[in-house]
Amino acid sequence: MSALATRKKLLMALSTSSVITLKINGEKHTLPVDHRTTLLDALRERLDLTGTKKGCDQGQCGACTVLLDGRRGVACLQLAVAAEGREITTVEGLADGERLHPVQQAFLDLDGFQCGYCTPGQICSAIGAIEEHAAGWPSAVTDDVRPEAGPPPLSADEIRERMSGNLCRCGAYNSIVQAVARAAGAASGTDPVPGASVHGVTDSKETVA
Amino acid sequence: MREFGYQRASDVAGAVALLGADPDTRFLGGGTNLVDLMKTGVERPARLVDIRELPLGEIESTADGGLRIGATVTNGDLAAHPEVRRRYPALAQAVLAGASGQLRNMATVGGNLLQRTRCGYFTDVTKPCNKRLPGSGCPAVTGDHHNHAILGASENCVAVHPSDMAVALTAFDAVVHYETADGPGESPLGEFYLPVGDTPHRETALPPGALITGVTLPPAPVAAHSRYRKVRERASYAFAIGSVAAALDVRDGVVHDVRLALGAVASRPWRAGAAERVLAGAPATTDSWTAAADAELAAARPLPHNGYKVTLMRNLMVAELTRLAEEAAR
Structure with missing residues (x-):
């Protein structure tokens, strides 16, 4: 592990927030997040991607379903910081231009x-x-x-x-x-x-x- | 939710080192149970070590003809795997009977084994609970316990283990493998979950700081003839009120090999050893299935509002053994 990577790890250990880059609908978004932020809240409250809906916020209703690396998952139980590096697709990213999925x-x-x-x-x-x-x-x-x-x-x-x-x-x-x-x-x-x-x-x- | 630090582990030794012996740190797999419990305050870790990217995502055949399942294999991938479906169909069925498609794609095998009970008193931090807060009491004994334990419980805790997967794994003698700072270790799943006694907060034999790396299934020809049946209060996407994993091999009208494990009846997946002993070498008849079920349930101690489970489990065992015997006769 490089010295820089080691230092980054130690800093992350101490810190309760991180600057992360999320790849959503093919586009990269860099933002600071409190580690408690779910992917659902990052999408809706931070990135203005409000197509994904918040229902129960405890993984029981499916309203926040998105695709993670092409597989469906619920964004309310997915921490945003843990979604870094994954391909995230929301309802906003499904259509091909004017042509609906x-x-x-x-x-x-x-x-x-x-x-x-x-x-x-x-x-x-x-x-x-x-x-x-x-x-x-x-x-x-x-x-x-x-x-x-x-x-x-x-x-x-x-x-x-x-x-x-x-x-x-x-x-x-x-x-x-x-x-x-x-x-x-x-x-x-x-x-x-x-x-x-x-x-x-x-x-x-x-x-x- | 309490604030927490976050680290991502890239190898098993690193993950174990990052966790250390810190009781305030948790491994994060799919997060489907842990994140939920953090939101409600049942879990309050100061630090998470994310293990989802560890190289533990494979399912491989072992040299002796069994299977090794990595800890970060998702429930979805486990249930879809051709060798699981071919050699241990009840395991695939058990996994598919749990949660939803979305949750199965997130949840992992290691996390499934360590998920916590859905007892309403455990998940409500405003209520006493000996499992969550040792010594605070168990309101379920005199309160809402319609879906609580009938076997192996104590006056300190009557919660049931919520996993479907673990019931099938128990029937097939799975072994849990883990890594600690002092090296690897293993525990048969039948001994992995601790008896309730007066320590319901101590749930598994996993040493402090240990990381589950995978599960092995020994070869079991009988498992190719297996079924998992789950009963719940709605048709889909609910926890069991009772379930059975059963495997049966009948030769010349006599039970040659049998495996039985029960779900949603105890604090752990319940291997029906008494029933299996009755069935060893017994004629493959309804009388045998009934005698076996009765032998297992002789130890049942139902509470005022969950006595239905004794009848339910008896019927479930007899029905599944009957169906497996019919399939064997075809």
């Missing part, structure tokens, strides 16, 4: 929300869930988790289980399940999954209206 578009097309407060977390979580499924990850409702059984179809039950870390107090769950199914189908080039049209609600809101 397919999951954003699906939520919009299928009314996957009512008040919208949980939506940024739902969307980030859905992106992570769809990628986990595409990578062959089983879930708690997967009948046979052995790799020989192959990946489970992304049924409504699978989507509900995989999205259970995101609460929606408006109860827009039926539309959320449909939106996730449609986005997953678009990502894999297949039709929306059978069974994702739940409780007699058809897949397309346009035809219902």
